[in-house]
Amino acid sequence: MPVSNYKDITYEVGANAVRITINRPEVFNAFRTQTVEELIDAFKRADEEKSVNAVIFGGAGDKAFCTGGDQKVHMSEDGLYGPRGLVGLPIEELQSAIRDCRKVVIARVQGFAIGGGNVFCTICDLTIASEKAQFGQVGPKVGSVDPGFGTAYLARLVGEKKAREIWFLCRRYKADEALAMGLINKVVPHDQLDAECETWAAEINALSPTAIAIAKRSFNADSENIRGLSYLGIAAVKGYYQSDESKEGVKAFNEKRKPDFKKFV
Numbered sequence: 001m002p003v004s005n006y007k008d009i010t011y012e013v014g015a016n017a018v019r020i021t022i023n024r025p026e027v028f029n030a031f032r033t034q035t036v037e038e039l040i041d042a043f044k045r046a047d048e049e050k051s052v053n054a055v056i057f058g059g060a061g062d063k064a065f066c067t068g069g070d071q072k073v074h075m076s077e078d079g080l081y082g083p084r085g086l087v088g089l090p091i092e093e094l095q096s097a098i099r100d101c102r103k104v105v106i107a108r109v110q111g112f113a114i115g116g117g118n119v120f121c122t123i124c125d126l127t128i129a130s131e132k133a134q135f136g137q138v139g140p141k142v143g144s145v146d147p148g149f150g151t152a153y154l155a156r157l158v159g160e161k162k163a164r165e166i167w168f169l170c171r172r173y174k175a176d177e178a179l180a181m182g183l184i185n186k187v188v189p190h191d192q193l194d195a196e197c198e199t200w201a202a203e204i205n206a207l208s209p210t211a212i213a214i215a216k217r218s219f220n221a222d223s224e225n226i227r228g229l230s231y232l233g234i235a236a237v238k239g240y241y242q243s244d245e246s247k248e249g250v251k252a253f254n255e256k257r258k259p260d261f262k263k264f265v
């Protein structure tokens with residue numbers, strides 16, 4: 001797919017990094033099938049980019065990095081997002097593309113990193129956040145769950161107790177709390193976020209690309225079993241998405257009311 005055909009994202013090659021940006025600020029950079037397809041294409045393209053060692057992955061506008069799956073699109077009869085992948089958008093392929101990309105992927109988080117957006121922060125190699133950023137999971141509140149990297153790998157970053165708290169309470173965490181729990185690498189004043197990301201990318205760009213690629217593969221190897229778990233788990237989520245219990249979560253979010261899950265159990 002040529003870069004000029006991207007509708008939901010932008011792709012730019014800078015001096016120190018490729019910048020991949022979700023460009024759907026009107027829905028807080030939530031993703032739909034098209035967004036995920038374009039992101040897969042972009043991360044594969046970045047993997048081949050010879051001039052830089054890093055990717056800066058962000059979301060357009062000031063409000064959100066990414067708030068996960070687009071809940072307006074998810075209001076479908078069959079409970080799925082569309083025609084591709086296990087749940088109608090190939091999120092499992094995108095998570096793999098980010099991990100398989102030989103560049104250091106830096107999440108640039110200026111606002112909300114919620115749901116699947118929080119999973120992106122978990123998977124990216126590094127995360128740099130503005131002091132205005134907020135992190136959290138909403139899955140069990142809106143009829144969803146990530147049964148792979150968003151849970152099992154999250155526990156490796158923040159520890160089992162904290163990971164369970166994140167999923168079982170669905171609270172929001174400020175940037176300094178995310179830093180303290182090990183979810184992110186650095187918090188900076190809002191207006192210094194881009195400069196900080198660029199500084200990190202420039203440092204990385206001075207290093208050996210092959211050594212970096214081997215180090216990334218080696219880090220990944222130790223948690224590679226989670227990819228298998230993820231594929232099986234997301235296949236199970238497909239069945240859950242088709243249930244009335246899950247559909248109630250999506251409907252309630254869109255109707256701006258509290259969900260009533262108990263009536264479906």
Ligand SMILES: CC(C)(COP(=O)(O)OP(=O)(O)OC[C@H]1O[C@@H](n2cnc3c(N)ncnc32)[C@H](O)[C@@H]1OP(=O)(O)O)[C@@H](O)C(=O)NCCC(=O)NCCSC(=O)CCC(=O)c1ccccc1C(=O)O
Binds near residue numbers: 031069070
């Ligand atoms: C981000 C919020 C906390 C912001 O709250 P607030 O400031 O009160 O603003 P709102 O009024 O709620 O939102 C403003 C505006 O934006 C729209 N919006 C926000 N997020 C979304 C979204 N994800 N989809 C569609 N639209 C969104 C909102 O509707 C408002 O628009 P109006 O037109 O003005 O009404 C809060 O908004 C929030 O919590 N958002 C998150 C919503 C959510 O449910 N996200 C999806 C979670 S589930 C998921 O991401 C799974 C996706 C997936 O593909 C997957 C599947 C299976 C396994 C794994 C995965 C995976 O890992 O991704």
